[in-house]
Amino acid sequence: MKFYVPPQIPRLALAFAIFITLFLVLRHFLVPDTFGKYGHYRAASLIDNAQPEIHYAGQQACFKCHQDIEDKKAQDVHSEIHCETCHGPGEKHVVSSKVEDILKPSGREFCGSCHIINAGKQKSAINQIDLNKHNVGKNCIECHNPHQPWEMKK
Amino acid sequence: MSQSTSAMGNEKIKTSRRKFLKTATVLAGAAIGYSWLKSSQILLFAAEPKDESLPWYGIVIDIQKCIGCGNCAKACKNENDVPAEPFFFRTWIEQYTVKNDGSVNIVSPNGGIDGFKQTVPDEDIFKSFFVPKMCNHCAKSPCVQVCPVGATYVSPEGVALIDEKYCIGCRYCVQACPYGCRFIHPVKKVANKCTLCYHRLKKGLAPACMETCPTGARMYGNLRDKNSDLVKFLKEHTTQVLRPNLNTGSKLFYNALSSEVR
Structure with a gap:
C-alpha cells in the first residue's frame, strides 16, 4: 500500500532541514568553547574569576x-x-x-573606628570608649601598645 | 439491546488498547530521547554539578559580634578594585535601631565604610545592632535564573559568579536580587557583585572581609564537611537566612537575626 504524500510536505521538509542546518552551523560559531561544560555558563569563566x-x-x-x-x-x-x-x-x-x-595608623579617630561607644555594639564584643571623656588630648598609643593594649606604657 | 452493548464494549477495548500502545511508544521514545539529550549536554544546558570532592561554601555572620567598624567594606573595595565612589558596595553594613516607641531607624552612611555615629539618643533606644550585608550565594539564585545570556551562574563550589566577558549589562539581575547585592560596575559597565573572593579561596586564603574583621563576626566554610567550624556553629546556634519565604536557597546564615531586618 502506497502512502499519499501531499506535494507541499517534501518542500516543507526541505525548508525545515535547511533552517535547522543553518541554525546548527550558526550555533556552532556563536556558542563559546567551554559553554555548557558544568552548566549554563562558560566554564572558562571560572578561571577568569580566579585570576585577579x-x-x-x-x-x-x-x-x-x-x-x-x-x-x-x-x-x-x-x-x-x-x-x-x-x-x-x-x-x-x-x-x-x-x-x-x-x-x-595612629590617632584617636583610628582607634575609635572600633572602640568608639555606640549602642549598636554588644558590651561583650568590644571595650568601648567615649572619646570625649577618655584622656582628651592624648593619643591612644601614648599609653597603649596597639599590639598589646593592656601592656601600658609609662 | 444486550448484543449491541457487548459490541460497543469490544470496540471500546480495541480503541483503548490502540491508544495505550500509541501512548506507550511515544513515552518510551521521549524517555530515550531525553536520556540521549541529557548525555550530550551541548544540546541541553541543564547539567548540575554534583562534584562531591569540591567544597560547598556557606557563610555565617554573627550579629552579636559585629561592631560596625566598616573594615570589611573597606577591605572588600581594596581587594576587588571596586571604585571608592560612587557608593557601590559588594558588602556593606546597616545599623538597625529599634526605638522605645517601636519604630525602626535604619542607617548606612556611605555603606558604613567609615564607621557609624550614633544618631538616636541613648534614652530612646530599645535595642540597636549592626547587620553586615553581602551576597547570599543562593543555591537557587534569582539572579542566575533571570540572566538572558548565561553570564551569571553558581560555580561548582556554590559561589554565585559573573562572567564579565559575557555579561551584556542588561541589569536584569540587579533588579532580580532580593537582597540588593548587585550593581553595574561604573567603569566596566557590567554587573558586579561579591565573589566570596573566589580568587582568594582558590589560593587557600580567606575572603578579604573575613581576613580583616577584627571580631570574627564573619565566617565561611564548607557545608559538606560535617566537621567544619561553620557546620559546628550552625548546629550550636539558632541561625536564620534573610527572606526565607523567597526560597532562594540562601547560604548566608545570620546568628541572632532580629525580625526587623529586611
Whole structure:
C-alpha cells in the first residue's frame, strides 16, 4: 500500500532541514568553547574569576618575617585581629619588603573606628570608649601598645 | 439491546488498547530521547554539578559580634578594585535601631565604610545592632535564573559568579536580587557583585572581609564537611537566612537575626 504524500510536505521538509542546518552551523560559531561544560555558563569563566591578583596577603604571610609581633599579639586581647585589619593590604610588601606601603595608623579617630561607644555594639564584643571623656588630648598609643593594649606604657 | 452493548464494549477495548500502545511508544521514545539529550549536554544546558570532592561554601555572620567598624567594606573595595565612589558596595553594613516607641531607624552612611555615629539618643533606644550585608550565594539564585545570556551562574563550589566577558549589562539581575547585592560596575559597565573572593579561596586564603574583621563576626566554610567550624556553629546556634519565604536557597546564615531586618 502506497502512502499519499501531499506535494507541499517534501518542500516543507526541505525548508525545515535547511533552517535547522543553518541554525546548527550558526550555533556552532556563536556558542563559546567551554559553554555548557558544568552548566549554563562558560566554564572558562571560572578561571577568569580566579585570576585577579590578591591585595591582602593574610597574616600567616606577615608572621613569616614578623615573628616578634605574633608573639606579642598572642599575649593580649588583640590576638584575634589580623595584621592587615589595621595595617592595610600588604601583598606588595610581602612580595618585596622594599615596598613600604604598610599603613601605621595612629590617632584617636583610628582607634575609635572600633572602640568608639555606640549602642549598636554588644558590651561583650568590644571595650568601648567615649572619646570625649577618655584622656582628651592624648593619643591612644601614648599609653597603649596597639599590639598589646593592656601592656601600658609609662 | 444486550448484543449491541457487548459490541460497543469490544470496540471500546480495541480503541483503548490502540491508544495505550500509541501512548506507550511515544513515552518510551521521549524517555530515550531525553536520556540521549541529557548525555550530550551541548544540546541541553541543564547539567548540575554534583562534584562531591569540591567544597560547598556557606557563610555565617554573627550579629552579636559585629561592631560596625566598616573594615570589611573597606577591605572588600581594596581587594576587588571596586571604585571608592560612587557608593557601590559588594558588602556593606546597616545599623538597625529599634526605638522605645517601636519604630525602626535604619542607617548606612556611605555603606558604613567609615564607621557609624550614633544618631538616636541613648534614652530612646530599645535595642540597636549592626547587620553586615553581602551576597547570599543562593543555591537557587534569582539572579542566575533571570540572566538572558548565561553570564551569571553558581560555580561548582556554590559561589554565585559573573562572567564579565559575557555579561551584556542588561541589569536584569540587579533588579532580580532580593537582597540588593548587585550593581553595574561604573567603569566596566557590567554587573558586579561579591565573589566570596573566589580568587582568594582558590589560593587557600580567606575572603578579604573575613581576613580583616577584627571580631570574627564573619565566617565561611564548607557545608559538606560535617566537621567544619561553620557546620559546628550552625548546629550550636539558632541561625536564620534573610527572606526565607523567597526560597532562594540562601547560604548566608545570620546568628541572632532580629525580625526587623529586611
